[in-house]
Amino acid sequence: MVDPHIHQEKKHIVIAWQSGEDDKNLVNLQVELTRWGAAVEIVHNMTKLLSFLDECESKKKTPYALIPHIHFGRVPVRGLNQIFWDRIREWNPDVRPLSIAITPKLLGADLKQFAIDAKASKMVMLNDLPHAVIDSLDELRDRKTSEPELPIIHTQVSDPILLTELAKQFTEVGQQIKPVDLSTIDPLGGVEGGVLLVEENTLERIDDWAEEVHRLRDSPPPQTLKGISDPGERTIEKLSVNTGVVVLIENRDSASDLLEEQIKWFSRGALGCVILKGSTEDPATIVNECLSVRRNRTRKSLNDEQVAASLAHVVKDKLEDTEESPIASILHDEQGKIYAVSESTLKIFGYSRDEMKSMDVKSLHPANMWKERMRNYESFDLSGVLKAEMIFEKKNKKRFEAKISARRIMHPFYGKLIKADIQSLEVFKFIEQSVVSMISSKSKDLSKTVQAVLEKMGSLIEEISSVHVIHEDSGHFRRKECWLKDPARDPCGDLQIHESKVQSAKACAEAGIKFIEDARQVSESQVTDSYEAIAAKEIKNLFPSVGDFDFIAGPMKLGEQLEGFVVVIFEGDRKPGAEEGSTNYLRQKVRRPLELISSMIASCYQREREEIIRKKMEAQSIHEDKKRSISHVTEGVAHDFNNVLQTITSHVSRLLDSEAIREDQKSSLRSVKSAAEFGASLSSRMRDVSKSVNGASFSLHDLIQDVARLIRPSLALGVSVNFDRLNASADSVRCDRSEVHQVLMNLLTNANNAMEESSSEGEIVISSGVISRDQGGRFIRVIVEDGGMGIPKDNLLKIFEPYFSSKVNTKQGTGLGLWIVSRLMRNHGGKVTVENGDIGAKFILEWPLIEDEPILEVEHTRKQGTGCILFVDDDELVNESCRELVGHLGYEVLWALDGFRALEIFEEHRKTIDLVILDQKMPRMSGNECLEKLVKMDPSVKVIMSSGNYTTETDETSAKNVLGILPKPYSLAALESEINNALESVVRRDH
16 A cells, blocks of 8 residues: 655655765766656765654655665665664554665676565666666556565475474574475476575486486487476586575485585585484574575675676786687686686687676586596695696587696785686597597508598587598599588589699699688789689589588698598588688687698508508418419429439430431330420429529520410410411520510410400410610510400500509409519510500510520530449439439449438548439438538539429539539430530639
8 A cells, every 4th residue: 555644746765875986877866866756865874864764754754765875884785774664664664665776786697586685675787777776666666565575595305394394484584485396307497596405315316317418418329308408507506606505415424424525515516505413403503504695695796796897907918818719718716706708718618708707617517527626626725726637518518628727816906816728628639539540440440430530520510511531543533531410411422523623722732731721811812813712712613512611621641642632611601791700710620630630531541552552462472472382382293203204215315325226216216205305395384484593595486385375275265376476587585484484474364354354356466576776786576466455545654553453353463463574574674565556455575685606516426434423313213214324324323312322322432433413302311411511521522413393502612513414304415415524624622
């Protein structure tokens, strides 16, 4: 009801204002109140206020409202209102005038709750004068009761008996409780301002809830939590910013456990803790603690705002307020109240500046980090400096590791404040993990590893739309890997362009430019002809469907080798007139990892190539092992085969030398001898394939025909070899016969494959001729021409490179065949070239010729041999037949079937033995071992070595005693010639 004593025309309003405090605002307020229709009385101290009230009592008039400044005199606003109302109640107990308190700064988020604490009808900001006061008077004009609301205590107490007793005792001290509904999903969602009395198990339940939501959000793929509010806003760190939290702790048996619990909740932002002992004293203890918290919080809020008001000039000097800095700088007090932040802090954490100023530094960490925060603060408190790594949490609840560095700074009035610099380790951890994963990844998993790195990079930097690895391969650039935030929006698809399309980009990368990106701060006229601008356009042309977009491209270089580019595309189209400053921080954030990741991906691709080469080399090594195994087997077969042929040749030679044999019988014996010689040539060809032999002169035409006959059974149906055009007038060359054999075999095999793949029938034509070079010397030129499809022009210069293969299925070849041909031809002093003929491919081979030495026909006259020869061979048939040949030549023959027996005989008859014919390959003791022992016994011993295979080198000391070599099978004439030469020779020793 309306007080009849209140003046109907002029409403008396009292302004309680400290003298000299915001006088300009006071004058403006007085003017506006007068216009509103009020009679304004201004008092500057308690004496004048009491005098005014005495005057009102004498005139029986009641003021309509009191407007106190929060800094009025030494009396707090709550006490001032109480005195004002009590004095008026003495003459007019039915009416309670309005109270509109004025505060110079915002006292936290719950301005309404603070007005209740101050027993004011309303509280307004000084900066909002005078209109805020006028609006409040209009709002409260029709209020039916002048009784103020009681201060609220938000209460979460599960014990109904305790709750009832608390309600009674809080009412007695002018407080009201507002129970929290535990049955709701989010019981603390409606708590804001005032005091919260809460049990510890509820806060722990919210912590568990927040951790589960964080886990689900971070699990791959992140899960959307529709219809569920964010529990992170109800953790004690968040609640304590705007609410005074009092925690009810269950009693523990251990005093240390109780102490740890209290430390935990105080460290996390609680202003009070009450231990429930189950006694009748619990309610009174709780009420006293809540009232204490309310008083302390009121004083703290006011002090915080006064500190913040005085920091304007300090912040400018202490914080580097730039977008590009990767370091977040925060200025706060000892209790964690944030006063100022740098621009990069907002970028990193995702909050607005106003949001951060209403926060506590504790709320930048996950709730379960309280112990680590406490330890770090204790260390900081002792030393005044903090350097540590901690977990932080962004506004979107994404957590990240960061390095924090903190120190105290001095404020001229408020003393010590804390400046904290926070550098995110997300990028460094990402680089570290990426490097480790790439290095440790197996070669077969490299592609998956690169893909995982791209995905991690895209998810780490939210503004990235896609990441593309553009790899160079054989003169073309194609996309090898990519990560897309939206797989349905692929900007380039199966990209593959020729290297000429990115010529400027390649030039920039090869010149050492680290990044290719839009030069948005440079005018078009300045960059039109620059490599950087053209390179940027070339990169953008790779993604024609994207439109105008921001990107950064990092060259993939390893040393001087350019592998391609890693292109990072940012989200959103590039808007005309957009300021470069808005993306500087983002670009800086991307550049740091992009440079190293690009190099690591280049390294991965090099490893991939090396692995391919290694596998091919391994396959070649296995092939060589097989070849050596075949060679070993072939040598054994050839040795035994030649021993058989030697027996045949020995007997035939002796019979042909007999005068008792008729001529027709000799003709038959000559056929047998010819067959044995052909068998020996087959054995020789087997050794040519499996074993390298030092260079010797031979007929190239003969070898070509031998290889052609050898490969004939493996030719494709309808394919043949024509060597009728071997027209060179000379064909003697000095080379490793087995290597020339391999050259010809490789070329004929390739020619056959080419014709088989093209389903062609016809001939592989081999022709030859002699050419002369300007620099002197004659060469034999051999041309191998097939009837296939020929060689693509782009491949003509590549086919002699190692591991190059045109076969689709790499299992069909190693890519080494023609490289080996080229290498062997260079070793022989020749060369190989290739060109396309009228039909297929034409390979041209050139070897240097050697001049044939004239063969002089000398009439052979046998003379009867004299002396003693020791014949040593482990094959009984060879031993028997050959010693008969030696005896047939007139020599006395001693014989042995192994080296041990030979040494015994030589020891016994050394004075009579003139020559030793020694088989090189024998069991138990080899011919070389026996030779060394013979030389030790008699340094002047004369030896002829014989073998079914090519002889190997002997010891340098013993080699001087070897005066001849007899490769099996040998004829009587060859045996006679070698014996004569050896006996006529002298073993020379250096003294």
